[in-house]
Amino acid sequence: MQREELQRIKEEALKELETLKDPIQLENFRVKFLGKKGKITQALRGLKELSLEERRELGSELNQLKEYLEFEIEKKRREILLSEEEKILDLDLTLPGRRPFLGGLHPLTQVIEEVCEVFTRLGFEIVTGPEIESEYYNFTALNIPEWHPARDMQATFYLQNGALLRTHTSPIQIRTMLERKPPLRIIAPGKVYRCDADVRHSPMFHQIEGLMVDGEVSFADLKGVLAYFAREIFGEKTKLRFRPSYFPFTEPSLEMDIGCVMCEGKGCRVCGQTGWIEILGAGMVHPEVFKAVNYDITQWQGFAFGLGIERITMLKYGIDDIRLFFDNHLYFLESFK
Amino acid sequence: MRVPLSWLSEFVELKATPEEIAEILTLSGHEVEEIFDPYERLGEIITVKVLEVSAPEELRESCLCKVSDGKEVFTVLTTAKDQITVGQVLAFAKPGSLTFNHLRIDYKTVxxxxxxxxxxxxxxxxxxxxKNRLLILDERVEVGRSLYEVLGIKEPVLEIAITPNRGDLLSIYGIARELHLITGWELKPLLIEEKKEAHFTFPGKIVIEDEERCYRYAGRLIKGVKVEESPFFILKRLFLCGQRPINNIVDITNYxxxxxxxxxxxxxxxxxxxxEILVRRAKKGERLLFLDGREVELHPEDLVIADRERPLVLAGILGGEESAVEEHTGDVFLESxxxxxKSIRLSTQRHRITTESSYRFERKIDPEGVLLALKRATQLIGEHLCFQAISEIVDxxxxxxEAPSIYISLKQIRKLLGFEVALEKVxxxxxxxxxxxxKGEIYEVKPPSFRQDLTLPEDIVEEIARLYGYEQIPMTFPKAELFSSKPRPDLLFSKKIKEIFRSFGFFEVITYSFINPESLSKLNLNPQDRRLKAIALDNPISxxxxxxxxxLLPGLLETARFNLHREVDNLRIFEVGKIFYPAEGLAEERETLGFLLMGRKGEALWDGKEAKHDLFDLKGILEELALILRVPLKFKPFSKEPFLKxxxxxxxxxxDQKIGFAGAMKKIIVEEFELKEPLWIAELDLDALLVCYxxxxxxxxxxxxxxxxxxxxxxxxILDKFIYYETIRDFLFQLQIPYLERVEIVALYEGEPIPQGKKSISLRFWYRAEDRTLKDEEVEKIHEEVAKRLFEHFRAKPR
Structure with missing residues (x-):
């Protein structure tokens, strides 16, 4: 073993190392130099024949070369393995994926959730009530006696057992007030029923009722809370308008309009050219209602409001036919996923 | 309520455009639904030029014209043979349009x-x-245009939604008065002076027998009236308000x-x-034939206007045929x-009649306006009709x-409104x-007789807010104690169920709470089944x-049908909602979950791996539900539900309580719903589940x-085919095998080479000790014992 030979092996190895492209070549290379009969292994064995000084000198150099090559081989192997998978395979990645396939909640459920969430943020509690109601809770206790023309405002479904299908969520006001003492902050979503069916009316639809009773809660507060609600649902910039109205169970009463979401107030078919769309009715709880639930009207005052979920959903998403909600066609439902 | 602005302007000075007036009314609580022109609604009435006139002999009085609207030529017959010449511009009504006097124009052949x-x-x-001539326009007038546009006739009419509390606004004058209140525009006072001596003494007698139902009854007699068509201006105003004319007397009452x-x-x-005019309650068995040809049996609570012998009119609602004014009537008695x-309302409800008259009585009329109206009608008769003499008014x-006194303080007003409204404003x-x-701090307010909606302090507060302007009232946030209650568990539960099913890849549906009895009958239920005893609607829509x-099944099945008919073959849907049973009190309402699986699972992918839903998809969903809810649901084969296989x-x-069922719908029922097999359904009582949850x-x-x-x-x-997996599992469970963590079924096989009536089953037993690694010998020993027992008990053979 001569220094020249070592030099030759080293040059050969380093030169060859540059040319290695795949794991097979790499393995051959390892065998060739570092294997049992490899050149460096042989050379190390051949050291025995040399003098102690030469042995130390060349031995150390050979070992360095061995370590170096081992390191380079490992590095090269990693490089090759990594780069090997940087190839483009024979697979069309534009094919659609296998989706985990979640379902979806009904758009009305989603909007009910959204509205309830706005009010629960203000400390309102969610309550519910029966859908089959009595005349008393649905009308009489709400200051709508049998002979009251306001009954015309709500075409009622009667049942053969003498009960009726609630025409609004307002009976929940009465039920809650009879069960509890003020102060009260409740919100009551649910199905309601009226004898009406066309593009804009469904015989079954959803309402959310709100009621707040406290010592000082006022008409100005009602405006404030409703404005907060409308802007949370329809956006910060929503234009609002409050108009006097009439409900037998509130006095004073109001209706709230929002600037038409379709035409932004310019006037279109949806808003009947007025630029405004009515979204809810509200008012200060009528003293007759407080009397019906034995609340002291000198101590308590409050407001109530009711809104139609279908209407709000239709406005929010530009839906023109209420029946779509109850047809439940998959295409429609999927769009609200 | 239709309000022609031309009529309104007779009573109040209108200082704004129709649109502005509409806005003023809307913002005061009287929503103007639309502004329209009744003339435009008549249809296509246009100007045309006469191109050609011919008079075929067989048409006699009539002639045949060809007229043009500039684009098209129309043939038209007319009897005004002697008035027509070529080149004239005339008013032409196309088929489908209406004339002012309610005739529908149509194609006709003579x-x-x-x-x-x-x-x-x-x-x-x-x-x-x-009436006796053709409407001939200037020959320079452009043809093919709307007649009313050409003539410059504009009659804007407001359609106003009057709330039921404001009966005082159900008239032109009422609207004028309200506009005056809101805007201060000058209102023309209504005063009709009559000379007493001009009237003869009323020859009859008026008696109010029921003073609870009739508070005031006035009338007078007009002799020698000629009943005929109304004067043009009355016809026109009735037309603008959408009322059909009858004859001059009836038209004047409507006017x-x-x-x-x-x-x-x-x-x-x-x-x-x-x-003799008697205002009394109807007697049992009395009948009345109405003007509209309907005959009703009167109720003892109905108020009628009767003579000595029989009822003539259902008071305030509808007149009888017999006493009606017709062509040959000479003398007319006018009632106001x-x-x-309340009594009117109950009668209209009872007989299901609503008239312009009852509508107003129900919403309260002005008690002090009773005589004014009678005088106004007399004035119109006096000025426009032929008659002989008019009697005095009997009232x-x-x-x-007497108007109620309403007491209210500034403090009260401010407290309810929630801001410091100025004293002067109030x-x-x-x-x-x-x-x-x-009186000191208290105001005593006596509203006018036409404002019977004002009775409480709160009514006055609303008026103050309304006239102050709702828009001007500030928006504040309530000052209230900070408190919040826990969400109700039942509501959270329903929400959780919905979320779980959403995560299972189901879409939520909402179907009607009322269903078709036919859908229910398709389910093949036993006649005694509780589900057939549904609560029926008295007045269903259909x-x-x-x-x-x-x-929930009919709703789910109908929804599946709707989808299948519209290109959706694969469906996973669920519904959470109430079902209803008759019960003491109102009804029993139970929150229920139903779901349905149809067709393929998941999406069809290009890899060709697709499968239809099967029983174990259905069961797996329920098992996972039970796992998530941590409720011990048991699934017992086989259900007796008659619609399931x-x-x-x-x-x-x-x-021990059955709370639901699941399975495949029977083929014939699937077909009756026009659906495709296999169809998997399940229903669960959520109220029962909630209690356990x-x-x-x-x-x-x-x-x-x-x-x-x-x-x-x-x-x-290899063991007997009819040994259930669950039986094996239960057996193993009772063995109380040490260190056994769980048992899995890893393979199940029937068929060659397994003998008939047998199956091969492979179970995997997982062993683990909490405190050490188990030694092989230890496990072997235990496991051998398990195998021995298993083989013995089920007479199984090793495979």
Missing amino acids: KGYRSEGCLLSPFEAGISPE VLLELGQPLHAFDWHKIRGG AWFNS VYPKPY ENILQRLGEVRT SALSIMRTT TGLSFDIYLE LKTQTTLTPRKPPKFPSTFRDISC
Whole structure:
């Protein structure tokens, strides 16, 4: 073993190392130099024949070369393995994926959730009530006696057992007030029923009722809370308008309009050219209602409001036919996923 | 309520455009739904030029013209043969349009000649009373345009939604008065002076027998009236308000009703036997034939106007046929009264009649306007009709109206409104509203007789807010104690169920709570089944929506059908909603979950791996649900539900209570719903589930990562085909095998080479000790014992 030979092996190895492209070549290379009969292994064995000084000198150099090559081989192997998978395979990645396939909640459920969430943020509690109601809770206790023309405002479904299908969520006001003492902050979503069916009316639809009773809660507060609600649902910039109205169970009463979401107030078919769309009715709880639930009207005052979920959903998403909600066609439902 | 602005302007000075007036009214609580022009609604009435006139002999009086609108040529027949010449511009009504006097124009053929419309007279066009000539326009007028546009006729009419509390606004004058209140625009006072001596003494007698139902009854007799068509201006105003003319007397009563809001009724005087007018309650068994040809049996609570012998009119609602004014009537008795709104309302409900008159009485008329209306009608008769003499007014008014006193303080007003409204503002508004007196801090307000909606302090507050302007009132946030209650567990539960099903890839549907009895009957239920005893609607919209659902299945199946008919073959849907059963009190409402699987699972992908839903998809969903909710649901084969395939069904139990079912729908039912097999459905009583759910919520035991490895051993055996997996599992469970963590079924096989009536089953037993690694020998020993017992017990053979 001569220094020249070592030099030759080293040059050969380093030169060859540059040319290695795949794991097979790499393995051959390892065998060739570092294997049992490899050149460096042989050379190390051949050291025995040399003098102690030469042995130390060349031995150390050979070992360095061995370590170096081992390191380079490992590095090269990693490089090759990594780069090997940087190839483009024979697979069309534009094919659609296998989706985990979640379902979806009904758009009305989603909007009910959204509205309830706005009010629960203000400390309102969610309550519910029966859908089959009595005349008393649905009308009489709400200051709508049998002979009251306001009954015309709500075409009622009667049942053969003498009960009726609630025409609004307002009976929940009465039920809650009879069960509890003020102060009260409740919100009551649910199905309601009226004898009406066309593009804009469904015989079954959803309402959310709100009621707040406290010592000082006022008409100005009602405006404030409703404005907060409308802007949370329809956006910060929503234009609002409050108009006097009439409900037998509130006095004073109001209706709230929002600037038409379709035409932004310019006037279109949806808003009947007025630029405004009515979204809810509200008012200060009528003293007759407080009397019906034995609340002291000198101590308590409050407001109530009711809104139609279908209407709000239709406005929010530009839906023109209420029946779509109850047809439940998959295409429609999927769009609200 | 229709308000023609031309009529309105007779009573109040209108200082704004129709759109502005509409806005003012809307913002004051009287929503103007639209502004329209009744003339435009007549249809296509256009200007045309006469191109050609011919008079075929067989048409005799008529002639045949060809007219043009500039684009098209129309053939039209007319009797105005002598007036027509070529080159004239005339008013032409196309088929489908209406004339002012409510005639519908149509195609017609006379002796083989087809007429494609009609040439109008000024009367037919609603422009002037002239009937006997054609409406001839200036020859320079452009053809093909709307007649009314050409003539510059504009009659804007407001359609106003009047809330039920404001009966005082159901008239032109009422709206004028309200506009005056809101804007201060000058209101023309209504005063009609009559000379007493001009009137003869009323020859009859008026008696109010029921003073609770009739508060005031006034009337007078008009002799020698000629009943004929109304003067043009009355016809026009009725037309603008959408009312059909009848004859001059009836039209005048309607005119006054529209103008002043006071209903009037006209009787043929000679049909009132004995000249005696009795305001009384109907007697049992009395019948009345109405003007509209309907005959009703009267109720003892109905108020009628009767003569000595029989009822003539259902008071304030509808007149009888017999006493009506008709062509040959000579003497007319005019009634103006004030009836109890409640009693009128109950009668209209009872007989299901609503008239312009009852509508106003129900919403309360002005008690002090009763005589004014009578005088106004007399004035119109005097000025426009032929008659001989008019009697004095007889006014029976036992207990004159007294306005209530409403007491209210500034403090009260400010407290309810929630801001410091200025004192001057309040006082100014109160002055405009009615009579006001101040007693210290308290105002006493007496509203005018037409404002019977104002009775409480809160009503006054609303008026103040309204006239102050809702828009001007500030927006504040309530000052209230900070409190919040826990969300109700039942609501959270329903929400959780919905979220779980959403995560299972189901879409939520919402179907009607009322269903078709036919859908229910398709389910093959036993006649005794509780679900057939549904609560029926008294007045359903249609038979398809006529009973309250007792199960969610019909809704789910109908939804699947709707989808399948519209290109959706694969469906996973669920519904959470109430079902209803008859019960003491109102009804029993139970929150229920139903779901349906149809067709393929998941999406069809390009890899060709697709499968239809099967029983174990259905069961897996329920098992996972039970796992998530931590409720011990049991699935017992086989369900007895008569709509399920018995072999592919099970009942769902919670302890000993059946709370639902699941399975495949029977083929014939699937077909009856026009659906495709296989169709998997399930229904669960959520109320029952909730009770259990709430109890189990504390039982959660968290698992930690294993400290020591587990080891498994398999047993494969051949045993009797009818031994259920669950039986094997239960057997193994009762063996109380030490260190056994779980058992899995890893393979199940029937068929060659397994003998008939047998199956091969492979079970994997996982063993683990908590405190050490189990030794192989230890496990072997245990497992051998297990295998031995298993083989023995089930007479199984090793595979």
